[in-house]
Amino acid sequence: VVQVFPTKHAVGLRSDEGLEILIHVGIDTVHMHGEGFEAYVKAGDRVKVGDLLLSFDLALVQQSGSPLTPVVITNGDVVDECHREHIEQAERGSTVLMKVKLK
Known part of the structure; x- marks a missing residue:
C-alpha cells in the first residue's frame, strides 16, 4: 500500500x-470528507489478493455523485499490454478487472 487518502475514498497500490x-x-466522493468510508489498510502495509482494503456506504456514494469506481494504472510507462474487463460488479478476491503485461 503506497497511500490511503485521508478521506478514505481512494487507495494507491x-x-x-x-x-x-x-x-x-466513486466520482466526486472526495467531497464526502470520509463520511461513509472505512479504511482497513495504511501506507506501508503489504496486501494480497482478497484482502479488504476499503469499505463504503453505497447509498451515500450514490447520493454524492456516481458509484463508478475507476481503477487507474498511474505509471503506464512500465506497461507493455493491458486488457481490461468491463464489469458492473466485482467480488473481492475473484473478479479480474484487468490483465497487465509489463515491459
Missing part, C-alpha cells in the same frame, strides 16, 4: 514488480 494502481471509489 504498488506491486512487487513495480506496477502502480489507484482505486478511486
Whole structure:
C-alpha cells in the first residue's frame, strides 16, 4: 500500500514488480470528507489478493455523485499490454478487472 487518502475514498497500490494502481471509489466522493468510508489498510502495509482494503456506504456514494469506481494504472510507462474487463460488479478476491503485461 503506497497511500490511503485521508478521506478514505481512494487507495494507491504498488506491486512487487513495480506496477502502480489507484482505486478511486466513486466520482466526486472526495467531497464526502470520509463520511461513509472505512479504511482497513495504511501506507506501508503489504496486501494480497482478497484482502479488504476499503469499505463504503453505497447509498451515500450514490447520493454524492456516481458509484463508478475507476481503477487507474498511474505509471503506464512500465506497461507493455493491458486488457481490461468491463464489469458492473466485482467480488473481492475473484473478479479480474484487468490483465497487465509489463515491459
